[in-house]
Amino acid sequence: MSKTNKKNIGVPTIGVFDSGFGGLTVLRALLKQMPHARYAFLGDTARLPYGSKSRRTIAKYAAESAQFLVHEQGTEYLVIACNTASALALDAIQEAVPVPVLGVIEPGAQAARAASKTGDVLVIATDATVQSHAYSNACRVLGLHGIERACPLLVPLVEEGWIADSPGHSVTAEVTSQVIRIYLDQLQADAKAENLHPDTLVLGCTHYPLLRPLIEKVLIQSGPSGIRVIDSAEATAAEAARLFTLQNNPQRCHPERSRFSGGAKDLLLTEAESDFIPNIRCFATDSVEKFERLGSRFLGCPTGPVELVDLGG
Template sequence: MPIESMHPIGVFDSGLGGLSVLRALRAELPNERFVYVADSGHAPYGERDDEYLIHRSGTISRWLQHHHQIKALVVACNTATAAAIHVLRAEHPALPIIGIEPALKPAVAKSKTGVIGVMATPSTLKSEKFQRLLASLQDQARFVLQPCPGLALAIEQFDAIKTGAACATFTRAMGTFGIQTGDIDTLVLGCTHYPFAEASLRSGTGHEVHYLEGGAPVARQTRRLLVKANTLLTIEPSNSGRIDFHSTGDSRTLALAAERWLGIADTVHDLEI
């Protein structure tokens, strides 16, 4: 087994939302080590332009390479993936880089009514990458797109009142959810933060609607690329499952989120990059 197999997998997001992807990665790859970067000091990404997102994504990726010798990189943010992943892959051609995108294709396969809701940040919905994906599927379903400014931030702040109010506003604006003809029966959560607001979202959509997120497909693709590169960790080392948490913002917030959402009580390191 090559020595690179012992190296960690880097994961980054604009803040806390990528923890939903990290949760899926840990379930799929329990032996692997991870380094998670929450770029909370430069959030929210959802209202940033592409130039800014490319700069931040590049800065974090280079730091993960230099300081942790990562063997793969997971961009656990829909907005950063849409804006920057092509630049990251060009800059690091030998590094497996896995991005995340709204699960439109699985939604088409899942929906029975042919009406699919998509909730995402304004930047994701406006991105060229998303628009290409949407155009490729336009003749297979009707998509109801809902930009959700402020929702990711409300979730990051653990503000149940703001989160609930935002979820109610956005789901109400989308139309009727259900399983009858013309209803939205499948909802794509196009931001990694949104799975942590599922309880609030269910109040607006009901429990018959299928929810789709991107964490599990990302985890499976990460496994495939590690196998291809012969760097999948097949043994259980003494530091199996270890996660190094870093935040460019309030480290206490990331620590609280990791404990609340992942059941992990661990130290979070302050990061200035």
């Protein structure tokens, strides 16, 4: 996966960070937007999950991970592909490294604003993300009302692979659908109790894009809710590409963020490049085997060999 190609010379290296490998769904979305960029992905797997840890601990781990990507891998731009770290440690990361940092919360909230007509938005995420109220705060700034709920069973269900709604897997996918149904029913009951009328559901965890087909099916089965699903991973990749373009338009961008010589449009694939191999290096702090085994499910193609790094702890 680390083969270079003619377009890689002079293009930026984008660092993508997650506590695990769920953030590979963000890398997958970034590859669609900017396939010709170089990518260094770090999963801090020795210390996952961040979702159940305190703000102080998450900030320390995330800052160390960001420093590895910037100082040791030379990344010039950082995407925090982890809702928990974006919610609890974005400031700490920005203080720890001298490059632009983009989290997943704000792009997700922005996409919800673009999609919602009622202004009432449901958010599902991990415990720590919900406890931080990062999504409801980001919604409030944009004039939306966010109703959040922690769904701690969804990550292990994705990692068990109980997500394929195909004949051989219908029993396990039915369990996952039932779990989704219970969580969404509780969320809708919360909304009803506050007399809100949500029309948008934000997937506030990087594991959840793999559940999108089941979630959309459950929403349809529950009746004509008209609820639209927003994927923070896609919203973040689109925002990253937009910033690249902005950064190369001196009239529209902040001078200290103009670090790149090419905009996102220079990173797109041409029609002649159907045999294109993305330029990705993956690093993990532990569980290289599990990362390689499960990572391709999230990335949508093989991760290639994953390199073990030691960040202490």
